[in-house]
Every structure is written in structure tokens, then in C-alpha cells.
Amino acid sequence: xxxxxxxxxxxxxxxxxxxxxxxxxxxxxxxxxxxxxxxxxxxxxxxxxxxxxxxxxxxxxxxxxxxxxxxxxxxxxxxxxxxxxxxxxxxxxxxxxxxxxxxxxxxxxxxxxxxxxxxxxxxxxxxxxxxxxxxxxxxxxxxxxxxxxxxxxxxxxxxxxxxxxxxxxxxxxxxxxxxxxxxxxxxxxxxxxxxxxxxxxxxxxxxxxxxxxxxxxxxxxxxxxxxxxxxxxxxxxxxxxxxxxxxxxxxxxxxxxxxxxxxxxxxxxxxxxxxxxxxxxxxxxxx
Amino acid sequence: xxxxxxxxxxxxxxxxxxxxxxxxxxxxxxxxxxxxxxxxxxxxxxxxxxxxxxxxxxxxxxxxxxxxxxxxxxxxxxxxxxxxxxxxxxxxxxxxxxxxxxxxxxxxxxxxxxxxxxxxxxxxxxxxxxxxxxxxxxxxxxxxxxxxxxxxxxxxxxxxxxxxxxxxxxxxxxxxxxxxxxxxxxxxxxxxxxxxxxxxxxxxxxxxxxxxxxxxxxxxxxxxxxxxxxxxxxxxxxxxxxxxxxxxxxxxxxxxxxxxxxxxxxxxxxxxxxxxx
Numbered sequence: 001x002x003x004x005x006x007x008x009x010x011x012x013x014x015x016x017x018x019x020x021x022x023x024x025x026x027x028x029x030x031x032x033x034x035x036x037x038x039x040x041x042x043x044x045x046x047x048x049x050x051x052x053x054x055x056x057x058x059x060x061x062x063x064x065x066x067x068x069x070x071x072x073x074x075x076x077x078x079x080x081x082x083x084x085x086x087x088x089x090x091x092x093x094x095x096x097x098x099x100x101x102x103x104x105x106x107x108x109x110x111x112x113x114x115x116x117x118x119x120x121x122x123x124x125x126x127x128x129x130x131x132x133x134x135x136x137x138x139x140x141x142x143x144x145x146x147x148x149x150x151x152x153x154x155x156x157x158x159x160x161x162x163x164x165x166x167x168x169x170x171x172x173x174x175x176x177x178x179x180x181x182x183x184x185x186x187x188x189x190x191x192x193x194x195x196x197x198x199x200x201x202x203x204x205x206x207x208x209x210x211x212x213x214x215x216x217x218x219x220x221x222x223x224x225x226x227x228x229x230x231x232x233x234x235x236x237x238x239x240x241x242x243x244x245x246x247x248x249x250x251x252x253x254x255x256x257x258x259x260x261x262x263x264x265x266x267x268x269x270x271x272x273x274x275x276x277x278x279x280x281x282x283x284x285x286x287x
Numbered sequence: 288x289x290x291x292x293x294x295x296x297x298x299x300x301x302x303x304x305x306x307x308x309x310x311x312x313x314x315x316x317x318x319x320x321x322x323x324x325x326x327x328x329x330x331x332x333x334x335x336x337x338x339x340x341x342x343x344x345x346x347x348x349x350x351x352x353x354x355x356x357x358x359x360x361x362x363x364x365x366x367x368x369x370x371x372x373x374x375x376x377x378x379x380x381x382x383x384x385x386x387x388x389x390x391x392x393x394x395x396x397x398x399x400x401x402x403x404x405x406x407x408x409x410x411x412x413x414x415x416x417x418x419x420x421x422x423x424x425x426x427x428x429x430x431x432x433x434x435x436x437x438x439x440x441x442x443x444x445x446x447x448x449x450x451x452x453x454x455x456x457x458x459x460x461x462x463x464x465x466x467x468x469x470x471x472x473x474x475x476x477x478x479x480x481x482x483x484x485x486x487x488x489x490x491x492x493x494x495x496x497x498x499x500x501x502x503x504x505x506x507x508x509x510x511x512x513x514x515x516x517x518x519x520x521x522x523x524x525x526x527x528x529x530x531x532x533x534x535x536x537x538x539x540x541x542x543x544x545x546x547x548x549x550x551x552x553x554x555x556x557x558x559x560x561x562x563x564x
Binding site for chain 1: 289290291292293294295296297299300302303305306307309310311313314317366369370373374381383384387388389390391392393394395396397398399400401402403404406407409411412413414416417442445446495499500502503504505506510520523524527532535536539542543546549550553554
């Protein structure tokens with residue numbers, strides 16, 4: 001028997017990248033983690049500042065919870081927080097209800113017309129905050145001769161409604177496209193009026209879209225600064241405007257760090273609880 | 288859907304016209320006039336603002352805006368694509384948790400986060416104070432420099448790049464990848480020839496969502512630039528503060544041109560704006 005030389009895999013042109021791949025994978029994970037930390041660094045800083053006994057932002061005194069207690073005893077901060085919540089909740093609720101109805105209305109147009117209308121709907125979404133803010137201020141100023149005291153809660157809520165509506169519409173429309181077009185006809189055949197059918201048949205089918213739209217609208221509304229800055233009136237500050245003023249005066253009270261950290265922790269808790277409940281719900285389904 | 292429901296959308300068209308289109312005309316009018324705030328009694332027609340537009344400080348602000356926004360977009364694209372792709376490739380398929388992870392920082396107030404970042408960029412800060420306690424000296428001291436502003440913009444707007452890219456990647460049919468590998472492409476080729484082109488829609492949306500706010504915002508450059516760095520948003524803000532509605536309007540109109548460009552791109556890549564969320 002002659003011993004034929006056996007070709008190795010390498011001789012067939014196979015290159016062994018296993019080690020390189022492993023290194024690349026580990027580097028990727030480290031980089032991703034670093035980027036996520038980067039996104040969170042300011043939130044972490046806020047948390048550190050909120051438990052710092054010294055009100056200076058350059059040195060750490062002692063660990064304390066006193067700012068958490070003082071949070072509700074500072075009047076200007078308190079009213080700013082209240083105004084923020086009033087504006088955001090009212091605007092979000094209005095945007096959710098009206099946005100859903102508008103989305104249904106837009107959906108009944110022919111595709112071509114709808115696409116043109118959606119282009120307009122995207123204006124508030126893409127427009128620079130400062131242009132939106134200034135625009136709204138100009139329109140509201142034109143109303144001043146008729147309603148001299150319009151600037152304040154009314155204009156602020158209208159402005160928030162203006163920039164949150166597109167978000168609700170954009171999250172409801174895809175869900176409407178997914179619904180069976182026969183649903184509506186079936187409901188009408190069974191003898192209910194169109195609006196009753198809308199409420200009883202279509203709305204339950206698109207509920208997920210409505211909720212995600214509502215969540216988005218609230219997120220955008222509660223954090224808004226620029227548009228609120230231009231559309232509110234004297235004495236009706238929301239949290240962002242209050243913070244901007246305090247930063248300008250270099251007198252930011254550490255209690256606001258406590259409030260922000262508390263809010264972050266609460267949101268985080270809510271998200272985790274939701275996640276946990278969903279998981280449990282799924283487990284029960286398999287039984 | 289029932290044609291009867293068209294009536295539900297009609298008031299919205301009027302609303303959009305009144306609050307989005309009408310003010311554009313008011314601003315165009317204001318930019319050709321000299322008026323005190325919005326009082327038109329002693330106003331007259333002028334091109335004065337246009338000469339101000341050519342002034343070096345305004346031009347500088349424009350140049351800054353475009354340069355900063357472009358850099359922010361490019362950096363965010365590189366980092367954002369990297370993160371989105373790795374999350375997409377990982378076995379971690381819980382989309383809800385992933386989205387939450389990137390959205391959560393946005394829930395604390397933008398100004399507070401920027402201020403905290405600004406504190407971190409000072410020579411003396413809490414972190415260096417805490418680290419000094421365990422024997423590490425660290426000082427950055429870049430607040431007030433262009434670098435600080437760019438870092439602030441990237442840290443703030445990166446999630447807006449990650450999310451659309453992730454959504455676009457997720458929509459790619461896995462059988463396409465299998466087909467590419469079956470046809471003998473290496474992993475690298477598969478990425479460049481199949482996955483990357485299919486994710487461009489997300490990249491386009493993400494870039495717009497990063498570019499526009501970084502170009503026009505005024506709070507981040509003001510806080511992190513310590514007033515040394517003016518972007519176009521700062522000039523607009525100052526104009527309206529000193530009641531110079533005319534120059535402010537003219538600059539806002541210029542920004543609107545950028546936004547119209549963005550709207551045009553969106554209308555081309557994504558007819559009904561579905562990746563905007």
C-alpha cells in the first residue's frame with residue numbers, strides 16, 4: 001500500500017477564523033456595554049447627586065436621603081411638577097382619543113390621498129422644536145386681541161396636543177391596516193350603526209396600537225422643553241422651564257435630582273413588573 | 288373602512304393648516320418686514336434681515352450647526368449601527384426589554400441630563416471626588432469646547448439612531464440570509480450585499496431623527512458650550528428673546544428648508560412614515 005499524502009483542510013483553502021471570531025465577539029460585547037453605560041452615565045450622575053448631602057455638584061459629602069424628603073416642600077418645584085403632570089395627562093388623553101378617531105378617518109381615504117395627508121401629519125413630527133414652538137407662539141399671538149389671557153395652561157395643552165397627535169396617528173394606522181376589512185361590514189350587516197361598530201369592533205382590534213401611541217405621546221409630552229418654553233404664559237412653568245430657569249441662575253435645587261431619580265426608578269419598576277406579569281401570563285397559557 | 292368616517296379626519300386637516308402651515312406664511316411675511324414684535328402699526332417692508340443673515344456671526348452659527356449636526360449623525364450612525372446589529376444578532380430576543388433599555392434614559396428630563404453631563408465635564412466633579420477617595424485622579428475639563436457639545440449631542444440622540452435601525456434589521460427575512468450563505472457568500476459579503484442594503488431605510492430615518500434636532504436645538508450647546516458656542520438654534524432663541532421677530536423668523540424659515548428636505552427623503556423611503564416611530 002502506498003501512503004498517499006493526505007491533504008489538510010488548510011490546503012483546500014480553509015482558513016481557521018475561530019480565534020479571531022471569538023476575539024471579535026468579546027470586543028463587540030464590551031463595546032456595546034460601554035455604549036449602554038454611556039447612555040446611562042448622566043442618569044447615574046443624577047442618582048449620585050440626589051444622595052449627596054452637599055448641594056455642591058463638585059464634591060461628595062455624605063450619603064443622605066434628605067433631598068427626597070424636601071422634594072415636596074419646595075413650592076416652586078412642586079407647582080412645576082404639578083403643571084407638568086396636568087399638561088401631559090390632559091394632552092395625552094385628548095391626543096389618544098382624537099388621534100384614534102383621526103387615524104380611522106385617514107384610513108377611510110384612498111391610498112394616494114392618504115399618503116399625501118400623512119406627509120402633512122409628519123410635519124409636526126419632523127419639524128425642529130424651535131420652529132414648532134415659534135410657529136405656535138405666532139399663531140397664539142394672533143389670537144391675543146380676542147383672548148387677551150390665552151397664554152398659559154390653554155396654549156400649553158394645545159401645543160402639546162399638536163405635537164403628540166402625529167405619534168398616536170402613526171401608531172394606530174398600521175394596526176388599522178392589519179384588521180380584517182370585513183369586520184366593519186359584518187358589524188354593519190348585523191345591524192349596528194357605523195359609530196357603534198367603530199367602538200365595539202374596530203377599537204378593540206386596534207387597542208395595542210392605541211396604547212403604544214398613548215405611551216409615546218406621554219413620553220414626548222412630559223420631557224418637552226423648547227415648545228413649552230415658547231407657548232406657556234407667565235407663571236405657568238412646567239418642570240423643564242423651571243429647570244432651565246434654575247440652571248440659568250445657577251441655583252438648581254438638588255431636590256429636583258431626587259425627583260428625577262425617583263421617576264426613573266418608578267418607570268424602571270413599572271417596566272419590570274409589566275415584563276414579569278407578561279411572562280407569568282404566558283406560562284399559565286401553556287397549561 | 289366606511290367612507291362615512293372621512294369626516295373624522297377633516298377637522299385635523301384644518302388644524303394642521305392653522306397650526307403648521309399658516310405660521311410658515313406669517314414667518315415669511317415677518318422676515319421681509321421691520322416690526323416691533325408682532326405689532327404691525329409702524330412696520331415697513333425691508334430686506335434688512337437678509338443683510339444680517341450674511342453677517343459673520345450668523346454665518347458662523349450656521350456653519351457650526353451643519354458641522355456639529357453632521358459629525359453627530361456620523362458618529363451616532365457608526366455607534367448606533369454597531370449596537371443595533373449586535374443586539375439583533377444576539378440570542379436575546381426580548382424586544383420589549385431591548386427597547387426599554389434604550390428608551391429609559393430619555394424618560395429623565397433632557398435638561399437635567401445635560402446639566403449632569405456638563406458637571407461631569409468640569410475639572411472638579413463628583414466622580415473625580417469619589418475616585419480620588421480610592422486613589423485615582425481623573426479630570427476631564429472639556430466643558431465649553433466643541434468636543435463637549437458633540438459628546439452631549441451624541442449621548443442624547445444616539446437612541447434615535449439605534450431604534451429605527453434595529454426595527455429595520457428585525458424586518459429582514461431570515462431566509463434571505465440562508466439563501467445568501469447557500470449561494471456561497473462569506474459572512475462579510477452577506478452583510479454588505481444583503482443585510483446592509485436592506486437596513487438602509489432605518490439608517491435614513493435614524494439619520495434624520497438625529498440630524499434635525501442636533502442642528503436646531505439650543506439647550507445642549509448653551510449648557511455644554513458654556514455660552515461660547517452658538518448654533519443656529521441659539522441665534523433664533525436670542526432673536527425672539529430681544530423681540531427681533533424678523534430675524535428670528537427668517538432663520539426659522541432657513542431651518543424649514545432643511546426640514547422640507549428631510550420630509551422629501553421620508554416620503555421617498557417610507558411612504559406612510561412607519562419607521563418614524
